[in-house]
Amino acid sequence: MAATDGEDVERLRAGIIDTRRSPHFRLQTVPISAVRMGEGFWQPRMTANVRAGMPTFLGAMEEHGVVDNFRRLSGRTDVPFRPASYMSESDLYKWLEAVGLALQSEDLPDLRKTAEAVIDEVAAAQAEDGYLYVADPPPSERFSRLEGSHELYCAGHLMQAGIAYYRATGERKLLEVGVAFADYLTEQFGPGKREQTDGHPEVELALTELYRTTGERRYLDLAGFLLGRSQALRGLPPIAQRPALVDHCVRSGYICSGGADWYAETGDEMMWSNLLRLWDDLVTGKIYITGGVGARHASEAFGEPYELPNARAYAETCAQIAHVMWAWRMLLVTGEGRFADVIEQILYNGFLSGVSLDGDEYFYMNPLASDGGYQRQPWFGTNCCPPNIHRMLAGLPGYIFSTSSEGLWVHFYDTCEATLTAPGGSPVALSIDARYPWDGDIEITLTPDEPEEFALLLRIPGWAEGAAVSVKGEAFAALPQPGDRERSLPAATAQPGTYLALRRCWEAGDTVRLELPLPIRVMQSHPRVAENRGCVALQRGPVVYCFESTDNPEAPVADLALALDPQDAAGGFRAQWQPDLLGGVTVLRGAGVAASRPPSEYPLYRPRGTGPEASRARDKEQATAIPYYAWANRGDSAMRVWVPVASDSSR
């Protein structure tokens, strides 16, 4: 059943989330379909995603019985129920959501055909009353084990898949399955009904988006009710009152996203002020330099502030995605660059490391150090990460731009073309030409239908000191305009971590050139990060680097130290573009030192000043760093992000 024409136009205007009627989002999302990726950094990864990753993963799900579990419910197979993998139906739903997002970018007839057959299986499996859960407990046992059953979590992913698929195609079949389940949930849950919620948040986000899609307020009300109880089963206070980020990172990221959605719809100031407090907790002590989130394997959880082990980092790919989702909502509420900075930090590092260059093998954990034996896999006992990666990559075009009453916002830089809507309502064609993140020289061309005055708001990344902007070849140095302050517009100076507002009357073919210097940055950690004491990590632009044994075969990377040039801010390291390496990367080369003694010569503990000494270290050698996201793509290897400085007295 195709939608009517009016609905069709409406659904095409929704972005990655539909912000259009949310009173407390300052920024509006841009439809994925309005952006066409060009030959830049992300396009080959998105292509691998839809051509290799997604079809292969559906095959694996079929092989493990994930779809058969639905067919069993509809009577289309008599194969017995198989656990397949933990919460496997949610994986299928996320995969369908990814298809829905991919179809908003491009026409993929084969994928669409496959997906619609899957949707048919899902729809046929739904109970009359709207309930759908492949383990199919007797009605009396529904929702009786919510801490672990994740019935609502799965329902949420079903709703999001239906929404994405509807926005892409106008097909309502999967959306209606989600609506029927949501209606059943509104009957079952709420004050005076079932007053618990799922151990794993997620349905809150989905219900809010379903409210945005259908206009049915009861879905938002249920989201709010569940938000107030989230993770109570785990003994945690609700997210609006939680004093710090604790426990399971994916759950935390989803519930914070749900909280931000709730604020966007309701203006709940208590929720908002606590989200800001939790954000500070994240960025001051609980996020890896790679954007990885989650220090502890036990409970897949946050650690204490500054508890950031490297080899034992958990940093589940899903946690990174959950924190992109949260940061995205914080950005849409505020228009503040600090949130976009974290999204970029995650995307180019701890998110992208989650998928192989070929697009069909995945990391669940994303450690910052390995002594080997850790490789991406095509399938896991719990498969939350692969389809989460699929939907993140498929949705990426929806994260590049926003619009607002002030003008057009550019959050991230990659070669693409877009058709945006200026504040006055007329279309503006905008193209970006960039070799970012390898090169900081970015050209943006605007072609409004008619000349119109508005601001082009360019994100100046937090690390970008000395950014320069020119418009039509002339350096831009506009002073703040009268009234800017009243309208909370950013100042027109290229301040790192903010948006530079270029306000002018834009005409067809106007070009803007943004130059972001990309020096190699030798980073160090807060002194309380125990494992990083005396160590540095290399970063260039948003890309965090690592030393992989493949490029540094002389000695174990575990024993590598860097002989930094004290006269050079880059420590003597130099960047070099390698078009044929790892799909094309800029590597960093500089002087390293490896201990001359094998580790076996050191006792585990010894009096200071005894034993093999650093003074006998080998001569300096070339050390080569590659982007962190690209490690473990060339067979088994060891790897380090944080590396000691050779002068460190402890070696």
Place this chain on the structure above:
Amino acid sequence: MAATDGEDVERLRAGIIDTRRSPHFRLQTVPISAVRMGEGFWQPRMTANVRAGMPTFLGAMEEHGVVDNFRRLSGRTDVPFRPASYMSESDLYKWLEAVGLALQSEDLPDLRKTAEAVIDEVAAAQAEDGYLYVADPPPSERFSRLEGSHELYCAGHLMQAGIAYYRATGERKLLEVGVAFADYLTEQFGPGKREQTDGHPEVELALTELYRTTGERRYLDLAGFLLGRSQALRGLPPIAQRPALVDHCVRSGYICSGGADWYAETGDEMMWSNLLRLWDDLVTGKIYITGGVGARHASEAFGEPYELPNARAYAETCAQIAHVMWAWRMLLVTGEGRFADVIEQILYNGFLSGVSLDGDEYFYMNPLASDGGYQRQPWFGTNCCPPNIHRMLAGLPGYIFSTSSEGLWVHFYDTCEATLTAPGGSPVALSIDARYPWDGDIEITLTPDEPEEFALLLRIPGWAEGAAVSVKGEAFAALPQPGDRERSLPAATAQPGTYLALRRCWEAGDTVRLELPLPIRVMQSHPRVAENRGCVALQRGPVVYCFESTDNPEAPVADLALALDPQDAAGGFRAQWQPDLLGGVTVLRGAGVAASRPPSEYPLYRPRGTGPEASRARDKEQATAIPYYAWANRGDSAMRVWVPVASDSSR
């Protein structure tokens, strides 16, 4: 039913394990009853154990229904089954074993009366066929969930309790309960019968000791059968073939102990050579300086080599005890000091930290750093540690001495009196007068019934450089005797990490003086221990020190650095005896430096050389270190064992 006189004499000769008929133990244990502790380091702790810790814990077990669960089985109560705590019956058994060990040291009529009432409850609960497990599954479900049910683990602790109680009192009632269960197990398990084993090793040790106690070979055979399958349910190779220490540390320590027992009885060389390999794995990369074992909270497991986080150390008290048990067996097989060194390292640090100075509160985990909020508790959801501590402390007199055909071995130094048996079979009274570990001056007096030539083998700890020995006031510098080498006797030089053999004809009242220098040792870690890079820990004798916030209130201990005097091996630190502090401890005092900037002024990541700098550190302050075992006895506090050196460039 008391034992016959013949049995009574026999059981009184058994030590902490009965080595008398084991062909591959080089050393023989000494009965606990042969040693009387004096006013030294351990006596007050053993007294607190039997006077406070054990009675209080039995009260808690009663309160939580642990004993009622037995009464329910015998029909003596109709209170329903309560889970109480995980595997709670094993806690009661370990507590009874502790009573049995304590009664071998001294007459404790009240404790004995209480214990016999408990034994009566246990005996009454046993099924006709010998099975005993308080959850009382239907016979068809017995042993059906061995990975988690731990029926054999509990059975093993029951047997050990019965043995210890019998050795103390001659009472066979509890022993017979264990024997009946063991007989049932021999019917149920073995080739062609049930071929699985418990997820948690322990019964192997117990069956071997039951074999030693009863002479029934079938118990040893079953131990061997189970050893070959141990932890197969967790996918691990048997201990004789395991290439490295992995997984759950307590299980590993118990199964390695069981393997060493198996070697001692059978001479299985494959088992022995692999135990030596696993021992190397332990001491070269997997044991904390405190003797703590277990780097990972997840699975309570070993980490990779050098994976030794401090605040997140698991180091379960039971794991330390399990590794004392293993090391003890390795020592008895070899007479090599390296095994005794590890026992001492554990006992004075990571074991003793497990119990409060008052003796009735316990640590489950023993981290090497804390930022507060971690305190000992009287009761846990899983109570394996408290009664394990009880039995370790109660059994301590049995670890001090051994005998062999060469002579008398002194492993550990504390004030005590003992009656040992010389190689010729005649009794030798031996007394130790020592203020160890605070003072290294140790006086030993021997009084043989008749003058007899044998060796007194004194352990020279691995850290004890420059130890001096005199006999009857004359420096002892005997050269090796003819035939020493053939008899594998240690050389008569005070080599750290070995036993010094003082062979002479001993006469009544002969005195030996051992002087162990106790300099403050500034220790550093293997360079691959990531968190300890640039850090030191202080040790004096066997005692590892820590900096607790209680003594260092000026700034968070998390920000403390040590301003070590480079001209002094002790880094400028000085030892000072404090009789009124923490039950009497020697503290270490020296210069510390705290960063002048609060941690909140540092961003989580920053380019090197930017941000607040170490050069602005505060003036030097007095920093005070206390023994690690004594921390967290004065209210909530923060603590660090490893502390950065102030000159470290990263600060």
